[in-house]
Amino acid sequence: MKRVFILVLDSFGIGYSEDANKFHDVGADTFGHIAEYCYFGKANYNRFSSLYIPNLMSLGLGQVYKNITGYLPYGIAKPLNVIGSYGYASEISSAKDTSSGHWEIAGVPVLFEWDYFHNIKNSFPDNLLQKISCAHGLTGILGNCHASGTDILNDFGSLHITTKKPIIYTSSDSVLQVACHEKYFGLTNLYELCQKIRYILDKYNYNITRVIARPFIGEKKFHFIRTNNRRDFSKLPPGKTVIQKLIEEKEGDVIGIGKTSDIFGHIGITKKIYTSGLQDSINSTIDEINRISQKNTIVFSNFVEFDSLWGHRRDVSGYALGLEYFDLRLLEILNGLKIEDILIITADHGCDPTWKGTDHTREYVPILLYNKLFPVQYFGHRKTFSDIAQTISKYFSLSSMNYGSSIL
Structure with missing residues (x-):
């Protein structure tokens, strides 16, 4: 049976997007600024030296960044061999929040405006x-x-x-x-x-x-x-996501790891796994990779710590340490994949830990796509996160999504 593993590094943006001016985020760069701080010794709490993420780099992360900015991040060398396909995407949703990002990844962008409680004090009516x-x-x-x-x-x-x-x-x-x-x-x-x-x-x-x-x-x-x-x-997504379609059209399984199930209002999820910290989320993901599946399956993992513990709290050292730990465990993930499995590593928005305030940042997100049989290629700038959903839809031979185009 076919399987797709979607790993969302919550908030791991790779540079401000073309519409960042609307969000006052021109100059934000989660990945680039973390690498810069590490290189110049400004992120040495519980770690030291340049950011060390060789496995993410081997999947094309550095090449994506170079195609956006013209140069590799500070202190990170070009890998000897790139083994995955890679590109990046813009968000078309009206906001830069978690729900909007995840729903767009799943093929349902948020094209309406959310309500907000704008008053700093006495916020609620x-x-x-x-x-x-x-x-x-x-x-x-x-x-x-x-x-x-x-x-x-x-x-x-x-x-x-x-x-x-x-x-x-x-x-x-x-x-x-x-x-x-x-x-x-x-x-x-x-x-x-x-x-x-x-x-x-x-x-x-x-x-x-x-x-x-x-x-x-x-x-x-x-x-x-x-x-x-x-x-x-x-709230529930305003349309049918690719995870719903897999269940309804192919009687497939969708496993939500971390807060994924909550984000989708438990719609389109056949099994939910709540986790306690980054290590537990990675362990649960690897457990699902090692499990023999009798159905077409999507495993949708959210690694919230990058956002909640390190991005919002503007903890550059913590963010860097988390990336290095994820990268270390990534080798286990890659080694566990079966011949037909697709691995997709992406993000839902940015949250630059060097940026002013504590809010999310409007940024491009990486799309790192790996399958043992796929050719290595740069698939460029995608106009919406929903290209991920359309790719998954095509892989499982589901009905087409209303947004996005397939990378395959």
């Missing part, structure tokens, strides 16, 4: 907060502002433990986030609250991409830590 409080029997909420995930816990974590009021906040993305203590509020209670908020937003026509449950532990300020029990309660 009073009537919305009243509906949330009534639905869950809350005595009130904390936060009600734009905030980073770490700062909000330091600001309100202790008061949350005392009052049991949830911490509700947002960002420049189209999200509503709820942080609650696993011990004092309860994980099940948090998930139930987020499900109710998702229902309320949809019922009253708030076009918000995700409600994100952000559980944490710890007993006092500066000691609160977010756990890996995050869950995303997402």
Whole structure:
């Protein structure tokens, strides 16, 4: 049976895209700036020297970057042998968020505008907060502002433990986030609250991409830590994705690893595997590679740590270390692939850890495509992430997607 493995390095952009001016991101370059910082010794926390990712380079990552910029990233040598096909893609979705990026990869770009909570303070309308409080029997909420995930816990974590009021906040993305203590509020209670908020937003026509449950532990300020029990309660894609088509047209399997299942609202997923950290996500991916499949299969893995732990927190050393660890494990992934398997490594947006603020960045994403029988080639600039979905659709002989053109 045929298998496709989609590995999304969440936020691994490779240079600002042609429409970056609309997002105030001209100059952003996640890959290039990480390599530059490593080369000049500015990313030496728990690591040292130039960025070392020989296996990603052997799949054509450096050549993609050179075709965009005219030069290789700082400190990274050209590989002796490129073994995969490679190119890059622009995003046509209206936003640079996780849902839009993943849905476009799956063949359904977001061509409408999301709603946002724009106010930095008092971010949420009073009537919305009243509906949330009534639905869950809350005595009130904390936060009600734009905030980073770490700062909000330091600001309100202790008061949350005392009052049991949830911490509700947002960002420049189209999200509503709820942080609650696993011990004092309860994980099940948090998930139930987020499900109710998702229902309320949809019922009253708030076009918000995700409600994100952000559980944490710890007993006092500066000691609160977010756990890996995050869950995303997402709107559904506005069209039929390639993963849905595989299930409906070929009775195939789709395994969502990490937060993939949440991103698609659990639609088009036959098996969901929640993971705890980058190592666990890679291990789960390799487990699926080594598993014998009786059906046509897509394994869709999201490696969220690049975005949530290192991109948004502007941690260049952490991002570099994560890339080097992924690259080390990539050899296991390549060695485990069967003769008909296709491996696709890509990203959903950028999140340059050297850029101003903490937001995502509008960037091109790499498409590294590997199959043991495919010829090595540069397939150039793709106009939409949906070329990935159209490629997969053609490989499985599915009906054509409405967007994108096949790389094959």
